[in-house]
Amino acid sequence: MPASVTVPSLHLVLGEEDLLVERAVRAALDAARRSDPTSDVTRVRVSELTPPAFAELVSPSLFSEGRLIVLEAAQDISQEVADALLAYLRQPEDGIVLIVVHSGGGRAKAAKALPATLRKAGAEITECAKITKPAEREAFVRAEVRRVGGRIDPVAVAALIDSVGGELRELASAAAQLVADSGGEVDEQAVRRYHRGRADVTGFAVAERAVAGDRAAALESMRWATQIGVPHVLVADALADAVRTIARVSAAGRGNPNQMAGELGMPPWKIRKAQGQARGWGQAGLAEAMAIVARVNAEVKGAAADPTYALERAVLDLVSAREKR
Numbered sequence: 001m002p003a004s005v006t007v008p009s010l011h012l013v014l015g016e017e018d019l020l021v022e023r024a025v026r027a028a029l030d031a032a033r034r035s036d037p038t039s040d041v042t043r044v045r046v047s048e049l050t051p052p053a054f055a056e057l058v059s060p061s062l063f064s065e066g067r068l069i070v071l072e073a074a075q076d077i078s079q080e081v082a083d084a085l086l087a088y089l090r091q092p093e094d095g096i097v098l099i100v101v102h103s104g105g106g107r108a109k110a111a112k113a114l115p116a117t118l119r120k121a122g123a124e125i126t127e128c129a130k131i132t133k134p135a136e137r138e139a140f141v142r143a144e145v146r147r148v149g150g151r152i153d154p155v156a157v158a159a160l161i162d163s164v165g166g167e168l169r170e171l172a173s174a175a176a177q178l179v180a181d182s183g184g185e186v187d188e189q190a191v192r193r194y195h196r197g198r199a200d201v202t203g204f205a206v207a208e209r210a211v212a213g214d215r216a217a218a219l220e221s222m223r224w225a226t227q228i229g230v231p232h233v234l235v236a237d238a239l240a241d242a243v244r245t246i247a248r249v250s251a252a253g254r255g256n257p258n259q260m261a262g263e264l265g266m267p268p269w270k271i272r273k274a275q276g277q278a279r280g281w282g283q284a285g286l287a288e289a290m291a292i293v294a295r296v297n298a299e300v301k302g303a304a305a306d307p308t309y310a311l312e313r314a315v316l317d318l319v320s321a322r323e324k325r
Contacts, residue, residue: 007035008124009092011099014115015128018269019168024126025070025099032068032097039066039097045258047076051084058088058096070099073258074114075106082110089121104129131168137161144172145186150179152186159191162221165208169269192228202230203238210315211242211277211289213322218315232300232307239314240293242277247286249274285324292317 008031013024032039042057049057049071057069077085092098100123106112119125131137138157145152152160152175160178164170174194175186182190202225209218225235249271252260257268257275264271281289296314304310 007032007097009097010089010118010121010123011097012115012118012123012125013099013101013128014104014125016103016105016130016272017128017168018272019172020126020128021101024128025101027126028097028099028124029068029070032066036066036095039068041068041070043070043072045072045076046074046078046081049081051080054081054084054088058093058098060093060095066095066097068097068099070101072101073256074100074102075104075111076256077106077108077111077114079108079110082114085114086117089118134161137166137168137171140168141171141175144175145179148176148179150175150182150184150186152178153188155188156186156191159188160186163191163202163205165205167204167208167269167273170204202228203235206235206315207238207242210239210318211246211281211322213280213319215316215319218319219312222311222315226308226311232311233297235311236293236296236300236314239318240297243286243289243293243318245270245274246278246281247290250278250281250283250286281322282324285321288321288324289318292321 008028011024011028013021013028015021029041044057058067071085100114100118102111102115102118104115106114131140138154138161141157141160142152160171160174164174178186178190178194181194202221206218206221206225209221212218222235226232245266248264249260249266252264254275257271260266260271261268266274292314296310299310299314300307
């Protein structure tokens with residue numbers, strides 16, 4: 001890589017928030033590519049590596065080409081590969097940028113010790129901790145709006161989260177679109193206007209609150225959705241999708257979302273979220289919930305005289321089902 005540009009040769013992307021992890025990896029790759037656009041990129045899960053395979057990855061190129069290597073899911077690293085990595089860090093090769101992605105957990109001793117070892121080795125660290133607290137989610141929304149050149153007032157932040165829910169990808173997408181639509185100044189009126197055209201997101205908010213057992217919030221979201229004209233069938237579909245996702249993930253058992261993604265045909269973030277939701281559900285409750293969403297699906301398509309009442313009853317029944325073990 002050109003000597004005039006200093007690019008960190010070792011990165012640690014630490015945490016479980018998928019969106020932030022993806023952005024951190026992309027930022028590191030983009031920075032390295034700006035220094036050497038011809039660099040070759042290799043992404044590999046550490047569980048698929050052996051010491052010889054790792055040695056081949058980091059061996060000098062015959063043509064002195066730059067290499068960008070992303071080691072994914074480093075929390076699954078074996079002792080043998082960890083030893084090979086540490087040996088390499090003592091004598092790294094020029095022209096190689098190593099990006100290690102680690103959840104912060106890990107069962108094996110080598111996996112748990114890896115982040116501290118990389119810190120000592122001088123890695124540039126990007127923290128991507130899971131965002132779980134309301135204040136953190138609000139800060140994320142404000143940062144997203146600033147990132148795309150806009151400003152948002154506190155009331156609008158609360159309205160956006162209320163409308164979209166807690167999923168960061170949905171929030172990031174909505175924030176960017178709102179800034180573009182509003183000319184940069186986002187207020188509560190802009191949020192409400194935008195979400196009148198986002199029925200899918202509104203249905204998602206109803207479903208998220210219902211499967212979480214939040215009776216008051218789920219009913220409030222459902223009533224607001226019907227008041228602004230969201231089709232009943234879209235809300236029913238969102239409820240069904242939430243319940244079926246939890247049931248599928250629960251049946252698959254505990255596991256790494258990245259490894260389960262191919263088997264379940266879902267993105268890792270959706271599996272991780274469903275794993276968290278599934279902890280509040282028992283098998284009896286899930287079985288009843290499946291029957292409830294099948295019932296309301298039929299009701300909103302003509303079987304019920306009052307589809308709004310049918311949705312309200314379904315939300316209440318889902319909350320009650322969650323309490324069964």
